[in-house]
Amino acid sequence: MNTTSMVGVGKEIVCFCTRCKMDLGHTIMSMVGGSPSRVVCRTCKSEHNYKPKRGVTEPGGAGTVSRSSTATRAPRERTVEKTVPVEVEWMNQMNASTKPMKEYGADQVFMAGDRVKHPTFGDGVVQKLLYPNKIEVLFRMDLKTLIHSGKA
Secondary structure (H helix, E strand, O other): OOOHHHOOOOOEEEEEEOOOOEEEEEEEEEEEOOEEEEEEEOOOOOEEEOOOOOOOOOOOOOOOOOOOOOOOOOOOOOOOOOOOEHHHHHHHHHHHOOOOEEEOOOOOOOOOOOEEEEOOOEEEEEEEEEOOOEEEEEEOOOEEEEEOOOOO
16 A cells, blocks of 8 residues: 555644644645645644654654754754554554454553544554553544543
């Protein structure tokens, strides 16, 4: 499947929201050179420049940025980030997970990697636990934050 043809203006993508400070579902508003440049967060509705998912770091870096002046820094080469549409990422994770499907309920306990069946959003995969009683779940069309028991 060619994933580059699925990235375009109006399509959905998971990337970092500069207002929510989380990786969330966004709608692509504009593209430059085949990569998203402006996006709108589906959660807070803010429009901002495209930022790759937080887990993605620049090649050769440890994920930290030094605060030296721009006069002493060598110019960086611009790297093109590969973007994956939400639906493709969801499909990859659903196929990769070997855990059984669990019915969603706010009184249930979930762990990262669990497969969830939600009555409204459908099937999803728990991405991470958010302290103390929230989970981030990737569904077919969006990334959602849901509550759960949080007590093992």
